[in-house]
Amino acid sequence: MTNIYRCEIELHDNLYYATREIGRLYETEAILHNYSLCYALGFVDSKKYKTTVDEENSYTYFCAEQIPKYKQHLTFLNQQRIYVTPARSLYHTSVLNTWKYANNNYHVEMEKTQKNIPSFGRNKEIAPESKFECFIISNNSLRKDSASHIWQWKLPKFIRLGKWMSKAEISIQEIHTPQMKNGDFTYIYPLNPLDVMFTNELISYDVVNMPPVSLIKNVTMKGDYYQISLDENSKQLINIPVNMNYRFE
Template sequence: MTLYHCTLTLHDNLFFATREMGILYETEKYLHNWAISYALFKVDYIPQPYRLHGQAAQKPGYLDTNAEQNLLYLNQAGIYVFPAQPLNWSYQVNTFKAAQTTYYGKSKQFGDKGADRNYPINYGRAKELAVGSEYRTYIIAPDRVKIPRWIRLGKWAAKVRVDVIKIPDSVLSVQSGTYRCQHPLNPLDLTADTRLLLYNRIVMPPVSLISQAQLTGDYWQSKPEDWTSLRGQFPHLPESICLPRGAYYGASYVATA
């Protein structure tokens, strides 16, 4: 398996409703690894049904073996994508008018009861990640995996550029013990042998992420001298790498199911 360093650059505003506070719909600054995984590999590795019917059309199937479109196909292909860490980011707040349908609301005209001010009451504000925001993530995959140059993310299918750097095995060492991971992680994807000691929780659907985690288990660590030499060629790389080994989609879920 090979480790890839990826930089994601937003070329459109990126929106997904992490928190809904009244009329404000806020986007978390972190990017969920499950969303990135679908965006990167749904064409070549994850089946794409033409159309879903009934309950299957409304039920998420991330780790459901009965769902035609699930992340377990990437486990079979030996692919895993970590959550994305924000490097440079900013927000843009946009106001939109909410649509009216007969089954949940009644259209209000200007001057009508409940709409006595000079704008409609059926509106919302979306706090979106702005164009130019940059993110870092890592991919564990076979040597000849196909990683697209451009992907689409979020509710509005925002255009995102993907820049990939292949990390040589010679600059990484395998360690075991207690370590601190600066990169965000998905706790549901950590193996049963990995123990979480301390962490900050990032509340976001469908599964909350963690950051600044202290863990015990097997992990990859960059070799200082070799890594410094590699950073001379690729300045976008971080000062060091420390990532858990053996992560795969639903690792903790499968262990407890």
């Protein structure tokens, strides 16, 4: 049985990651990549979700090397039929943070840091209270077995995002009775093109350039899709592609 959940993410701290680098300006796009959400939500290398990876690729706080292993990590989510879509902004504001050394007496010679982390310059970050929205599709229920908990979901109530490990709060809404349909449809949310292009025919879309894989949005495509409504009184219907899987080549 396919379970679909709407996940809303509210920032409690400034969110930063380098989507674009323009000189010494490092800009954060108001979209959360689905790769990062898989890690933040705790789906990767988890006994709870049966996605534990091989020891040499183990995802731990102290990693042997700072090289992402998306293929080795996310392939196990495919086996458990867990998929997270990229998150779009429901509401956001940006703030600009600047670093500079105004006096040569206090000049600091900084070592080269990790990729995508600036040593000096300006960061355009997403401000607290900004909200994002994504969908989680899973064959297994994400509800806890015991109903006595205040937080009824297996997912964490608070997560960390971005280069600064910014705190964010999530809320979950279970979508009931999704309808399966086939034909031409439009999906306005961001998508990872690698995950849908082999199971659906892409007709038109807008590209969002961001690492590690550029996303697409306002997508018109042809294929199987779920049609859902966020509540009983809502007239707006949302179409979500079927058979999305993490692909890397």
